[in-house]
Amino acid sequence: MQPLFQTDQIFKSLVREINQLINEDVIITDENGVIVASTELARVNEFHEGAYLAMKKREKMIMTKELSEQLKGVRKGIVLPVIIEDKPIGVLGITGDPIKVEPYARIVQKMSELFIKGTIDQMTQEKMARNLELFVFDWIHGNVSRDVLIERGEFFNLDVVKYSQVISLHIPFTTNDLSYKEIISLRTQWDQKGEAIFVRWGQGKLLIIDKEYERNALSKKINVFLENAIERLDNEVYVGVGQPSGYEALSSSFEQAERACLIAKREKRIVFEEELRFEMVQYELNDQTKEKFVERTIAPLLDDETILLTLNSWLENDMSIQKTAEDLHIHKNTLYYRLEKIENLTDLNVSRMEHVVLLYLANRFIREDLSNKGGR
Numbered sequence: 001m002q003p004l005f006q007t008d009q010i011f012k013s014l015v016r017e018i019n020q021l022i023n024e025d026v027i028i029t030d031e032n033g034v035i036v037a038s039t040e041l042a043r044v045n046e047f048h049e050g051a052y053l054a055m056k057k058r059e060k061m062i063m064t065k066e067l068s069e070q071l072k073g074v075r076k077g078i079v080l081p082v083i084i085e086d087k088p089i090g091v092l093g094i095t096g097d098p099i100k101v102e103p104y105a106r107i108v109q110k111m112s113e114l115f116i117k118g119t120i121d122q123m124t125q126e127k128m129a130r131n132l133e134l135f136v137f138d139w140i141h142g143n144v145s146r147d148v149l150i151e152r153g154e155f156f157n158l159d160v161v162k163y164s165q166v167i168s169l170h171i172p173f174t175t176n177d178l179s180y181k182e183i184i185s186l187r188t189q190w191d192q193k194g195e196a197i198f199v200r201w202g203q204g205k206l207l208i209i210d211k212e213y214e215r216n217a218l219s220k221k222i223n224v225f226l227e228n229a230i231e232r233l234d235n236e237v238y239v240g241v242g243q244p245s246g247y248e249a250l251s252s253s254f255e256q257a258e259r260a261c262l263i264a265k266r267e268k269r270i271v272f273e274e275e276l277r278f279e280m281v282q283y284e285l286n287d288q289t290k291e292k293f294v295e296r297t298i299a300p301l302l303d304d305e306t307i308l309l310t311l312n313s314w315l316e317n318d319m320s321i322q323k324t325a326e327d328l329h330i331h332k333n334t335l336y337y338r339l340e341k342i343e344n345l346t347d348l349n350v351s352r353m354e355h356v357v358l359l360y361l362a363n364r365f366i367r368e369d370l371s372n373k374g375g376r
Contacts, residue, residue, distance in 0.1 A: 010119050011037035011090065014112055021111075022104065024077075025095040031055055031088065035073070050074040051091035054081055058088055060105070062098045077101055080109040084117055125180045132156055133199045136209065140166075140254045149247075163197065164244040166253040167208040167222070168261035171235050177203060182233075189228045190221075207254070212244035215272070222270055238264040241272045259283075282364060290365045297362040300345035307345075310338045312367065315360055319350075
């Protein structure tokens, strides 16, 4: 047993659990007989000679009235070593009349051993999960050579060569990191064989690293996975998918997945990075740059809602005069007049493709801003 796991916090949690089951005072000592947890806080850090002897003998001892008067820090009751993997790591003490306490002392001892073993297992699993996260971090950021990468992968029983693609998941309304158990549950939903790599990537984020899938098969797999994941987590899950890049260039797939996930969060859908076109421009630019672009293009139109609506309709209708007029329920001549007004105010010609592109971009930025503010 590693000293790492013999922590006061485990023993304190155990005392709280036992105290809810029996109406007796309880202590737990370390291997040196020092009380590290107790229902009576005043006894913490006191030496319990009876517990020390029980630890040495590795057997239960009844603390009689006579022993309580002879041994230091002892009260009437029973002390029992807590043994994990054939090694005593502490002593459980139950205060009270030994005749009354002894019948359930053994049950409490076994419960204590199971509790500590479960806690140790969980800590071990969490430690392995953290180590895996560090390994993936180095892998994605190219901090290790190819040989070292393969060697470290073997430590985690991973054949890194077969991994090619990164999928980024964002769970927006969670306030804590996903637990190891939650990650295992999600990984099982994704892949019954457990071959995919699932790692936490900051609060409310998860990375899936897997082999390359055919696009349609992967899309179906994600949709089935999300149905279960959303129900299990009771939360929304947004997904960004990077393109397959091979294990040595995994950083490329990771960056693509992160970019796609950012857009997925805004548009509330699964996003494959290879689908991105205008979004690559729209979401890579910061708000200040967009504002300056709008100022240099359609800023003179911002105070005229009718003109802005006309511009948006004309662009959405592929610059068709007929469709735009019908959409706006206006005469074609009225539409020509408004388009001319747009040209005069912006100094952009609606017949020149270069200028139309500028109008289109500025209009998209304006629509994005209105959408974020809850407008039309």
